[in-house]
Amino acid sequence: MLYLYESITIVSRFQEEFWKVMGTDYLPEAEMNGQRLVGMFMVGIHYNENLALWEIDDWSTFDWLQEYHDKDPLAKVWQRESVDYRSDWTGKILEPASFSPTLDQIKAGDYRSTIYLHTLARVMPGKVDSYVDLIERELVPMAHNWGMKHVGTYKSIAGTATSGEVINIWTAGNIHSEWVAIREKSLQDPAYKRWEVEAGKIRPKVIYRFLYGLVPYSPLRTPFLEEETTSHEVRTVAMPEVEWGKPQ
Amino acid sequence: MLYLHETTYPYTGVIDEYVDVMETDLLPGLQRHMTVLGVFRIAFRHRETFFLSELPQGVDSLEGLSNYVMHERDGLSWHREGFRYRDEWFDSLLEGISFSPDAAAIHQRKKQGEFTGNTLYCHCTYDVLPGKTEEFLLTVENNLIPAREKLGMKLAGGYRWFGACGGSGEIVTIWAMKNWAHWGEILKGERDTNEFEVWKDRLPDLCSEWRYKFLLPVPYSFLH
Numbered sequence: 001m002l003y004l005y006e007s008i009t010i011v012s013r014f015q016e017e018f019w020k021v022m023g024t025d026y027l028p029e030a031e032m033n034g035q036r037l038v039g040m041f042m043v044g045i046h047y048n049e050n051l052a053l054w055e056i057d058d059w060s061t062f063d064w065l066q067e068y069h070d071k072d073p074l075a076k077v078w079q080r081e082s083v084d085y086r087s088d089w090t091g092k093i094l095e096p097a098s099f100s101p102t103l104d105q106i107k108a109g110d111y112r113s114t115i116y117l118h119t120l121a122r123v124m125p126g127k128v129d130s131y132v133d134l135i136e137r138e139l140v141p142m143a144h145n146w147g148m149k150h151v152g153t154y155k156s157i158a159g160t161a162t163s164g165e166v167i168n169i170w171t172a173g174n175i176h177s178e179w180v181a182i183r184e185k186s187l188q189d190p191a192y193k194r195w196e197v198e199a200g201k202i203r204p205k206v207i208y209r210f211l212y213g214l215v216p217y218s219p220l221r222t223p224f225l226e227e228e229t230t231s232h233e234v235r236t237v238a239m240p241e242v243e244w245g246k247p248q
Numbered sequence: 249m250l251y252l253h254e255t256t257y258p259y260t261g262v263i264d265e266y267v268d269v270m271e272t273d274l275l276p277g278l279q280r281h282m283t284v285l286g287v288f289r290i291a292f293r294h295r296e297t298f299f300l301s302e303l304p305q306g307v308d309s310l311e312g313l314s315n316y317v318m319h320e321r322d323g324l325s326w327h328r329e330g331f332r333y334r335d336e337w338f339d340s341l342l343e344g345i346s347f348s349p350d351a352a353a354i355h356q357r358k359k360q361g362e363f364t365g366n367t368l369y370c371h372c373t374y375d376v377l378p379g380k381t382e383e384f385l386l387t388v389e390n391n392l393i394p395a396r397e398k399l400g401m402k403l404a405g406g407y408r409w410f411g412a413c414g415g416s417g418e419i420v421t422i423w424a425m426k427n428w429a430h431w432g433e434i435l436k437g438e439r440d441t442n443e444f445e446v447w448k449d450r451l452p453d454l455c456s457e458w459r460y461k462f463l464l465p466v467p468y469s470f471l472h
């Protein structure tokens with residue numbers, strides 16, 4: 001399994017409209033072509049950045065997708081339409097660690113969260129596999145004890161990227177109480193202090209972001225947003241001006 | 249031999265039109281002064297292109313290029329036209345490394361089926377540690393190139409900084425491969441290649457990091 005990771009620069013005043021047209025005008029075609037949405041997020045707190053994570057079966061699907069984007073009239077229509085909503089985007093291809101859940105497992109499990117913690121670690125040359133092993137053996141059980149669930153660990157292996165990139169995504173609850181408790185537990189955990197010393201020897205830098213799960217059709221999203229098919233009036237959690245799922 | 253590497257950022261939504269007008273309105277004039285080797289879009293990014301040219305007369309070719317954009321009618325016209333499509337670009341002037349094929353060699357090898365029929369190129373910039381450049385280049389030549397060529401990749405170019413935009417210790421390589429499925433096979437195959445194991449073991453002592461992007465040749469690109 002492979003993942004496509006797209007960092008999207010949004011025209012910020014049209015963000016919610018972009019989510020909506022992406023859901024109707026791009027997502028169905030993308031999924032038919034083997035590009036399955038895992039998560040569509042607002043990056044917190046950076047108001048003109050979104051992140052889309054897609055699951056792809058294999059490398060040959062990327063060749064098929066390239067062909068589709070270059071030649072299919074519907075893909076061209078989407079490219080023209082989306083110009084109004086996004087000014088730039090870059091993509092990486094990610095390889096999941098063996099202990100990362102697949103999309104099917106995410107859908108079947110309880111991975112709903114209002115915020116997700118996204119970390120991008122820059123690991124020293126030649127140490128990526130050791131770092132990923134450390135994550136599995138030490139960080140995943142630790143984070144579980146603090147109340148976080150492991151959503152995925154991925155290595156960048158193509159697209160536009162830098163050597164030694166390892167991306168982690170975790171559920172992080174809500175900002176009001178759950179994240180405060182998670183952070184407090186982590187800071188008091190002696191195992192985490194040891195982890196920081198050990199992991200710091202092979203990855204000097206980690207960049208943190210929150211990801212807000214506010215898109216109703218995204219499998220990774222806040223528990224307060226129901227499936228669009230089962231709800232017609234979900235307006236309170238995301239952006240009130242967008243009438244998600246309301247019958248047209 | 250000297251090379252010009254140009255990265256351009258077309259406005260959102262016009263990249264297809266931009267690469268079309270480059271073919272008709274830029275390349276014919278430019279070819280009077282330089283050998284255009286490749287025109288590429290960047291994979292998963294719809295507002296970045298990469299342009300690779302060989303300067304047959306070295307720095308004297310740059311003089312011709314300046315004349316083209318400042319005095320020759322088609323060059324002046326392109327200079328104005330280009331602003332409709334892009335407002336930012338930067339250039340690096342690079343020197344080909346001894347093992348890098350020049351335009352004539354690429355032309356010859358195309359006749360044998362190389363550098364043709366590929367839909368994907370990998371552009372990688374290594375930040376080599378101070379004082380390690382010669383050692384790094386030897387390892388590229390003796391380990392990386394044989395390992396990758398065994399797996400069907402072809403080195404289209406290897407370069408070091410000569411002038412204009414660049415950073416200390418930067419070495420740029422450009423590799424041809426068939427498609428994404430081929431890249432998947434290469435990643436898998438590298439694990440079983442002795443030369444690649446040696447390369448991987450040496451890398452942490454020679455490089456602080458490397459950055460890569462994947463290039464999609466446009467239909468009229470000489471390298472494809």
